[in-house]
Amino acid sequence: MSSIRTMLSLSACYDLEVEQMDVETAFLHVDLKEVLTWSNGKPERFVTRGKEDYVCRLKKSLYGLKQAPRQWYKKFKSVMREQGYKKTTSDHCVFVKRFSCDDFIILLLYVDDMLIFCHNASRIDKLKQVLSKSLAMKDLVPAKQILGIRLTRDRKAKKLWLSHERYIEKALQKLSMDRVKAVNTPFATHFRLSVKHSPSTEIEKEEMQEFPYSSIVGSLMYAMGCMRPDLVYVVGTISQFHSSPGSEHWNAVKWIMRYLCGSSNLKLCFGNEKHVIVGYTDSDMARDIDSRRSTSCYLITYVVRHVPCIVIVRVRFICWDIIRNKRHIDVRYHWMRDVFEAKMLELEKIHTDDNDDDMLTKTLSRGKFEALCLITDIEAFLI
Known part of the structure; x- marks a missing residue:
């Protein structure tokens, strides 16, 4: 995520074109080198009478294979290498091709989502055409949303804003906390969380199982990692008690959600x-x-x-x-x-x-x- 933020900040400052593409069924584009067989749960059209005990050999990758993500990356890397792109040493999912000192194109890959940055829109079009010949692509034109993050841009002012408002609102609705009284800080000074607040009896443990502690912490971690640095400390604190949360830990989580209820519209600004x-x-x-x-x-x-x-x-x-x-x-x-x-x-x-x-x-x-x-x-x- 740091690479995405870095590139978006540079695009705001240098007024770069930012366009987005999506690979359709990315993992299904990959040829497998290993010998993998499929026996259980075969579709009926692959079952031949008298050969019911035969197995199928997979020639293409499938979603769910542990090799799939790695093989997909190798496939995509080879396509980019053929076009003269080089991966960066700091992030192997960032590919760069430089034409001159101030003329370059950068592609950032996040699983099957791509962001392309360049001064020259025609170079982006050429890259899209090349990728479309090798992979099934969906052209999303100017980037407006990626990974649940909304992008808003003012090119004249060289400003770019990131918003996670919709994602946070959904998390609040799951807890029915979208209309609670908001607070002004993510953590109150009276919270001094400790393992001593964890359940000590079986009854307390059963009571805590009714609350979606782990699910909410996971949602908060994603929001924090994407664009909410104000949540870093509080999420780091409540995640320490993930294995055995108590009522006081849950009160802290609810406090954080009350804070988000009043700050869901906060935006990260670049430029x-x-x-x-x-x-x-x-x-x-x-x-x-x-x-x-x-x-x-x-x-x-x-x-x-x-x-x-x-x-x-x-x-x-x-x-x-x-x-x-x-x-x-x-x-x-x-x-x-x-x-x-x-x-x-x-x-x-x-x-x-x-x-x-x-x-x-x-x-x-x-x-x-x-x-x-x-x-x-x-x-x-x-x-």
Whole structure:
């Protein structure tokens, strides 16, 4: 999802054409190399009298096969490679073809949905024609909705908005909470959730089974991952009790839904006048009641210069590699030192009152939370 947000933000800034295509029955386009047989549940037209015990060998992939997603990607990658496209190292589902310094076309694949970005609409048309020859495609023309997210655009103002309003409204309707009294923050300060709030008796466990805790948490996780960074902290908190939620945990979920009832129309906006990348990181310093561990998070605001963006993400992955593989710490350390000496990145201590990352690690007062929403939800995006 981060690749989609990044490309949409770049399209708003550079006024790129954004068009969408959908592959019809994507997994059925794939030829299988493995020998797979089908015996149980064969359609009647595949059953021959006297050969009822015969099995069918699959030549094409089917939905439900564990090989299907991988084989579909390999098929699509080969088609793109034949046309001179290269996959990016940071995301293998992003394909790029460059014609000159400022002339390029980028295709982003999400299972069977595609977003195509380019300055030149004629290049997009040519790519569509090529793909349609190899795959059964549905042309959705200018992108208006992807993965349940509504896209609204003002090209003159170089602004693009993402909305998850309809998705959130459906989630509220499932709980009959679409008309409840709304609250102003996703978490109240009195919530201090712990494993001690989990059911301790069989009766309590049976009572909690009546509530769709897991289903709602899953819906919230999708909304959070797509375009609602204001939900990061609260969803991370309630998901810790997924295996054994108690009444207090359920009260916290209902509070979050009340917050969404009043904020379902919040939109993520891309396209501002900032021309630098700003990354924030923060930790709540051992606030977990049960383990005394800290909750850490990072926030990266909109980027125009794509090179520093790649560097910051790469530094984050390298730091993770250092933790996992200390043998290469000297190589990683010197690489990062060179990056800082070249002034590709600059570290700066941010006072807690000015740290936009606070909303991702702790419960905040209404005033501070709303102030950060104006920055994080409206003018920035979470990578």
